[in-house]
Amino acid sequence: MSPARWRWRDWLSRYGIALAFLALGSALALLTPRFLTAANLLNVLRQISVNALLAFGMTVVILGAGIDLSVGSVLAFSGALAAGLSTAGWPAGLAMAAALLLGGIMGLFNGVFVAYARIAPFIVTLGGLTIFRGATLVYTDGRPITGLPGGFDALGNGVALGVPVPVWVMLAFLGLTHFLLRFTALGRAVYAVGGNEEAARLSGIPVAGTKLFAYAYSGLASALGALVLTGRLNSAQPTAGSGYELDAIAAVVVGGTSLFGGRGGVLGTFVGALIIGVLNNGMNLLDVSAFYQQIVKGGVILAALLIDRLLSVRND
Amino acid sequence: MALLEMRGVEKRFGGVEALKGVDFALEAGEIHALVGENGAGKSTLMKVLSGALLPDAGTVLLDGRRLRARGVAEARRAGVVMVYQELTLVPDLSVAENLFLGRLPALVRHRALERQAAALLQGMGLSIPPEAPLRSLGAGEQQLVAVARAFVQRARVMIFDEPTATLSAGEVERLFELIRRLRGEGVGVAYISHRLEEIFELADRVTVLRDGERVATAPRSELSPERVVALMVGREVRAWRRAEHRPAGALGTFEVEAEGLASLQLELRRGEVVGFGGVVGSGRSEALQAMFGLRGRCRWRGRVLRGPRDALAEGVFLVPPDRKTQGLVLALAAGENVALAVLRRLQRLGVMVRARERSLVDGWFQRLSVRPADPGKPAGTFSGGNQQKLVLAKGLATAPAVLLMEEPTRGVDVATRSELYALLDQLAAGGLSLVVSSSDTEELSGLCDRVLVFRGGRVAAELKAPLRREEVVSHVTGALEVA
Numbered sequence: 001m002s003p004a005r006w007r008w009r010d011w012l013s014r015y016g017i018a019l020a021f022l023a024l025g026s027a028l029a030l031l032t033p034r035f036l037t038a039a040n041l042l043n044v045l046r047q048i049s050v051n052a053l054l055a056f057g058m059t060v061v062i063l064g065a066g067i068d069l070s071v072g073s074v075l076a077f078s079g080a081l082a083a084g085l086s087t088a089g090w091p092a093g094l095a096m097a098a099a100l101l102l103g104g105i106m107g108l109f110n111g112v113f114v115a116y117a118r119i120a121p122f123i124v125t126l127g128g129l130t131i132f133r134g135a136t137l138v139y140t141d142g143r144p145i146t147g148l149p150g151g152f153d154a155l156g157n158g159v160a161l162g163v164p165v166p167v168w169v170m171l172a173f174l175g176l177t178h179f180l181l182r183f184t185a186l187g188r189a190v191y192a193v194g195g196n197e198e199a200a201r202l203s204g205i206p207v208a209g210t211k212l213f214a215y216a217y218s219g220l221a222s223a224l225g226a227l228v229l230t231g232r233l234n235s236a237q238p239t240a241g242s243g244y245e246l247d248a249i250a251a252v253v254v255g256g257t258s259l260f261g262g263r264g265g266v267l268g269t270f271v272g273a274l275i276i277g278v279l280n281n282g283m284n285l286l287d288v289s290a291f292y293q294q295i296v297k298g299g300v301i302l303a304a305l306l307i308d309r310l311l312s313v314r315n316d
Numbered sequence: 317m318a319l320l321e322m323r324g325v326e327k328r329f330g331g332v333e334a335l336k337g338v339d340f341a342l343e344a345g346e347i348h349a350l351v352g353e354n355g356a357g358k359s360t361l362m363k364v365l366s367g368a369l370l371p372d373a374g375t376v377l378l379d380g381r382r383l384r385a386r387g388v389a390e391a392r393r394a395g396v397v398m399v400y401q402e403l404t405l406v407p408d409l410s411v412a413e414n415l416f417l418g419r420l421p422a423l424v425r426h427r428a429l430e431r432q433a434a435a436l437l438q439g440m441g442l443s444i445p446p447e448a449p450l451r452s453l454g455a456g457e458q459q460l461v462a463v464a465r466a467f468v469q470r471a472r473v474m475i476f477d478e479p480t481a482t483l484s485a486g487e488v489e490r491l492f493e494l495i496r497r498l499r500g501e502g503v504g505v506a507y508i509s510h511r512l513e514e515i516f517e518l519a520d521r522v523t524v525l526r527d528g529e530r531v532a533t534a535p536r537s538e539l540s541p542e543r544v545v546a547l548m549v550g551r552e553v554r555a556w557r558r559a560e561h562r563p564a565g566a567l568g569t570f571e572v573e574a575e576g577l578a579s580l581q582l583e584l585r586r587g588e589v590v591g592f593g594g595v596v597g598s599g600r601s602e603a604l605q606a607m608f609g610l611r612g613r614c615r616w617r618g619r620v621l622r623g624p625r626d627a628l629a630e631g632v633f634l635v636p637p638d639r640k641t642q643g644l645v646l647a648l649a650a651g652e653n654v655a656l657a658v659l660r661r662l663q664r665l666g667v668m669v670r671a672r673e674r675s676l677v678d679g680w681f682q683r684l685s686v687r688p689a690d691p692g693k694p695a696g697t698f699s700g701g702n703q704q705k706l707v708l709a710k711g712l713a714t715a716p717a718v719l720l721m722e723e724p725t726r727g728v729d730v731a732t733r734s735e736l737y738a739l740l741d742q743l744a745a746g747g748l749s750l751v752v753s754s755s756d757t758e759e760l761s762g763l764c765d766r767v768l769v770f771r772g773g774r775v776a777a778e779l780k781a782p783l784r785r786e787e788v789v790s791h792v793t794g795a796l797e798v799a
Contacts, residue, residue: 188668189659195648199642202608205656258647262647
């Protein structure tokens, strides 16, 4: 391939997703005047915040050539714990910290089976999905937990400097995850393990420890999503987060991260989550039936993958 | 008329002429051995015959009729079958299903199929249960099933490419029995091997290839092992000759114990270059892997190496044989690959210190003149030779005392190869000890202070400088063992 051609494709595969997002936004702006308003855009950002938080954690796992199907259940259990402890009299901050810790522990649980028992991530986290959901139902007795202290409402529905608090949380976690992946030795190890586990091992990278970290981080991200969701609803639902894993994976994949690991990044995931969010929003504004919305969403995910496949630079 | 005739076959890969107009003929009921050093063109010639490669020029005649096979499937239909080193069977199907693979009816009647298979296997003197899943058999027995398949497919020409590499002595005997049976049924057998004992036991005729040309074809009875070795090596021309340097004082001893390997003690001196020679399956790769803590038990300077991390901590680095699957993370930037084994030294509180990383990477890029000189490009976009330099740079960045290398110049172009040799020589002169496991005898004789030749899991010979390539070839191919 000639250098010029390579650069062109490289550029497209790197920024194509942002370009697609801009195209989508422009189209919607032309189709409906209600789309391009500050209120609506902030609304979109707030709507995607929970999915984006899950997707950021998922990005780390997928970059390490894994998958985490348990995020929705981890979210439910962490949220229930935070709500339960609060109604039992714990200060809101402490209850939230406990929930984050629990999320990390559930992630470690997945990670141990993947990294040390070497069971396929798909199977391990499928097990996690049902185990943690079951644990949530046991803990909540299948009933929602309501009557939360004010701290939750502030987190879920508060506004700071004109921007909803969940959006701030999402952006902060985006920055943290990006920094971690791009500027730390651990992040480099995640890319190496996902890109070529054997080469990473022969280079002395602690492969098992790296995987453990990835799953723990995803658990933490899910717990953070749980706090935002619990705050927004002002209650913890035992069925919260069902099916969220699929939306999170969709955001990662649309954002250009390879499901085989080692290629991609969390900024792309953010754009991926934005695209899905804007698509939902736009179709709502245009009064597209909810039934058709699903078809369109699935079609967009497939199209994104197809384009990525056509553009991806062959490395061999 | 010969059963099969290849005339003037040419094949080039990029700038390399792999076959320069080779003739090859095969009679019905003949075992015709192909010998030659690595890169002589044996496997390429057989891949052309089996339809896996299209020749650039030349013709293949089967029964005097031109065979234009585009692909292995077409060649198979014409009766030309290759048994690969890597198996082409389906591990989860039964032996019977594998035997009749590609000829199975739409509705498989297992009983009938297994009865048929049992009769076939018995007729060949094999006691393999036809209903067993292939997976449950040993590697050797699986290979025998692959050969038995040739009977089902009524092959007219069968090609074997180093079939005995993974077989035990008993299995080799059974394989030879099968091959002789094939000959008895009028099949033409082309047989590639590096082991001269096998060739002198089995072959009716021998063709020697060197550098893509046929240098001789003769009945076995007219050849001696010494003569074959001389034909393989040709005139001693060497692209590269190492500078004279003397290894200094003792550095340490590797004590290796691993399955299938006689216990090995290797004492290394500072700046010494030790070669490991031997055919595939001789144990040289296994020994090298053990020295990096990848199998068995290994002590180096009294310390037990339990894995790559231990080895790296003790100043031992392994350049693996396959840079794409083992050496590099192809999607990562080239520079990031170079830094991969020393991440710990390039961080402060877990955060990568970019300036330190850049100066390290730039230093090695310059020292090894990696092209293109752009560490930001993905490693996968570099040429083979430059990828090898990246792996080497990654290892050298760890400041090792011992560099273990397996096939360090496989698939590397000639120019880069002599560049690498000069570099390795320079490193050795600077006190780095090297252990080079290679199937390239020119590399072994040109680069090393001494060569250990492995056979059947043990060191069968130790050759000391000055090394002659012919001597190395004789030991590696076992020319001396031919009775």
